[in-house]
Amino acid sequence: MSKIGVHSFVWSAGSSKEDLEKALTRSHELGFQLIEFSYLDPKLVDVKWLASRIEELSLDVAISMGLPAEGDISSEDPTIVAKGKDILDRAVALVRDLGGTKLAGILSSAHGKQERTPTKRGWDTSISTLSKVADQAKTSGVTLNLEIVNRFESNMLNTAAQGMAYIRDTGASNVFLHLDTFHMNIEEADVGLAIRHASDKIGYVHIGESHRGYLGTGNIDFAAIFDALVAVGWNDYVTFESFSTAIVDKDLSLKTAIWRNLWDDNVALARHARQFIELGLETASRKAELVKLAHLSG
Template sequence: MSKIGVHSFVWSAGSSKDELDKALSRSHELQFKLIEFSYLDPKQVDVKWLASRIEELGLDVAISMGLPLEGDISSEDPAVVAKGEDILDRAVALVRDLGGTKLAGILSSAHGKQEHALTKKGWDTSVATLSRVADRAKAAGVTLNLEIVNRFESNMLNTAAQGMAYISDTGAANVFLHLDTFHMNIEEADVGLAIRHAADKIGYVHIGESHRGYLGTGNIDFATIFDALVAIGWDDYVTFESFSTTIVDKDLSLKTAIWRNLWDDNVALARHARQFIELGLETAKRRAELVKQTHLTWS
């Protein structure tokens, strides 16, 4: 079975023990192998309990986040950069304490539509700051996976190629790309080629539809994406992400412009997504085998 994960916002935007346990249980019941949480505040969550429950269910865990404007590490204000660095360090510690290895999301700049263009100084400040965080994350056994998002959610990393340039500048071995099909569908010239080009720098993958709803009901060419993932030998997690007004996290819903109700039944949605991804990857593998097949049948 493929390594398929699910974002916890498919289940709930809450962080009470009951809501977290329900998200974990449903993920396990529907045979997902990883659950992704948007950043949880350790002051409001029993991290030790959560880590033990994740382990008990045999799940892996990833944490994703977007830096706030007041913690933008590409800022020209040293106090803002320092706050962002502290936020990242605390997020790394949370991943470690939950038994995970992946911190993902918009880690290089603030998450949200910007009203100004990125400067060279902003780029350099971000790279230097993230490099320091990466050094400490390495000691914690955590990778930093930079989400490549569309122009309305970041003014820094909008394509995989830009992300690769950023990673090169950090010089860090534990910094990778977090690719998301929703964002790639907007920004990349060719999503399949972008995946193949970035192959050895990809650390995490989000699978999401063009309208954020049921996979296969939008305009994303998933066959090409699955073909590319098989071609590069991707054997790590692909995580399903979907949003609807049925489950609302106020901050993230505003930043990602979730205005429509794209689903009500999250169990049906998640079950369909796991099967869709699993079948898509299996079909791509069979297609790749046929392309390479040389056996001739003689009459």
């Protein structure tokens, strides 16, 4: 059975010790097994303390991020590429120091709407740079999970198939796909089929609704998604991600266009999400068992 995580932005966009403690304890109290943080600057956060609290609460941890324009590793400017590699290397070190194994997010190019078509040169530069990061990450036991996002947030990896081609070109054994139901609902021809096709390259999964709010209140076919995850034998983390103007991280909120207040009560939201995911996966498992059941009666 898959394990369930929650993004810390459900609780707070702050990185003070008080904010981090609140995110950790609420995640633990509501039965989540992993907490995901957007990149935390070690100069501003007591990493040793945070790692100890994560361990004390028996939580796992993942770090997600999106490369900034000034750190785009698909750039034709070597200075920008070098900065991007440094950003990624530091993110890998943070995951390691927190006791985690997963770095996820938009790692192959800049996060944000682009005004140009990606080039073969940019693809090759990104592949070359990320491959070097992956080599270093392997020594720390960290995987790189490439988030496949919609066309308005990246011009490079918009479908799982594109991500699989990128992974193939890196030749790295610790680079995987980070699939997100919100983005897949926009870009994939069939989300369930895409999950099945990418099964052996999936490293991390985000569960989010079409409008970023309560699961089941948008237009995503979650039954088909849970069926696909069960079909491919997914038993790693699925992490709930939701955004509202109730909690605003200025940079991410602008890039992901969070203009509406989709919820106020984050405890009710998170409790509902965990139950929704658990029930969805259990239902899919029971359906799969019935399909395989050979029983004669009468």
